[in-house]
Amino acid sequence: MKIAIIGAGNVGGALGKAWAKAGHYIIFGVRNPGQGKTQPPLAEIGVGATAVTVPDAARSADIIVLATPWPAVADAITAMGDLRGKVLVDCTNPLSLNGDGSLSLSVGSTTSGAEEIEKLATGAQVVKAFNTYGWENFANSAYPNAAGLKPVMFYCGDHDGAKATTAKLASDLGFDPVDTGGLGMARSLEPLALLWIRLSIREGRNPNFTWARLTR
Numbered sequence: 001m002k003i004a005i006i007g008a009g010n011v012g013g014a015l016g017k018a019w020a021k022a023g024h025y026i027i028f029g030v031r032n033p034g035q036g037k038t039q040p041p042l043a044e045i046g047v048g049a050t051a052v053t054v055p056d057a058a059r060s061a062d063i064i065v066l067a068t069p070w071p072a073v074a075d076a077i078t079a080m081g082d083l084r085g086k087v088l089v090d091c092t093n094p095l096s097l098n099g100d101g102s103l104s105l106s107v108g109s110t111t112s113g114a115e116e117i118e119k120l121a122t123g124a125q126v127v128k129a130f131n132t133y134g135w136e137n138f139a140n141s142a143y144p145n146a147a148g149l150k151p152v153m154f155y156c157g158d159h160d161g162a163k164a165t166t167a168k169l170a171s172d173l174g175f176d177p178v179d180t181g182g183l184g185m186a187r188s189l190e191p192l193a194l195l196w197i198r199l200s201i202r203e204g205r206n207p208n209f210t211w212a213r214l215t216r
């Protein structure tokens with residue numbers, strides 16, 4: 001698949017490199033295509049990726065992955081232009097820093113970042129995914145000591161086709177995709193990111209853990 005990734009930082013870069021390894025073509029959409037954080041993933045991927053402006057990237061692919069900081073979301077969506085019919089995979093978390101240095105969500109409970117993104121991205125088919133773990137787990141989701149268990153990738157959205165595409169992209173990276181329901185379930189998936197961050201910090205910022213499901 002041709003995948004446009006808006007933002008080429010920790011998350012965008014890790015996902016781009018991993019999807020390129022799985023055979024997808026990556027179009028990074030960034031503000032300055034010739035410089036900055038895009039350069040290391042571009043160099044590593046080689047011919048399997050390019051970097052262009054945000055509108056050019058969004059125009060070039062039917063699947064767009066949004067991986068910008070939350071405060072940049074509205075600008076990035078405006079820059080993308082016409083999103084009708086596009087699959088928009090939202091990896092962002094609406095994090096805000098508390099006075100004591102801890103994190104909370106700037107929206108939640110009665111809405112979610114993903115639902116706010118859907119309001120901004122007119123006509124796009126929004127799927128929440130790739131938001132509950134640190135990027136290190138997108139770069140490498142292999143857990144050799146997990147007795148065959150795969151890490152889950154929770155996702156949600158209101159469009160079955162867009163969710164199927166997202167599930168395939170999660171499988172391609174070695175995840176066990178778990179459909180959690182409609183886009184409103186992002187109200188549960190975004191706090192899960194906070195839980196992951198808190199556990200990671202408690203363990204000395206060890207990012208190498210994920211959720212998995214045990215089934216009978």
Ligand SMILES: NC(=O)c1ccc[n+]([C@@H]2O[C@H](COP(=O)([O-])OP(=O)(O)OC[C@H]3O[C@@H](n4cnc5c(N)ncnc54)[C@H](OP(=O)(O)O)[C@@H]3O)[C@@H](O)[C@H]2O)c1
Pocket residue numbers: 006007008009010011012029030031032036037038054067068069070072073075076079091092093094095130131132133134135136
């Ligand atoms: N870090 C994690 O492990 C992790 C895991 C799951 C989800 N998330 C979420 O994923 C998102 C990205 O996190 P990150 O750690 O990858 O951030 P990051 O390393 O700071 O990278 C952010 C990227 O977004 C770009 N960007 C910023 N403003 C933009 C704009 N207005 N238009 C287009 N691109 C813009 C930046 O480009 P410039 O170089 O031009 O600034 C950069 O490439 C956040 O919402 C975060 O909460 C993070």
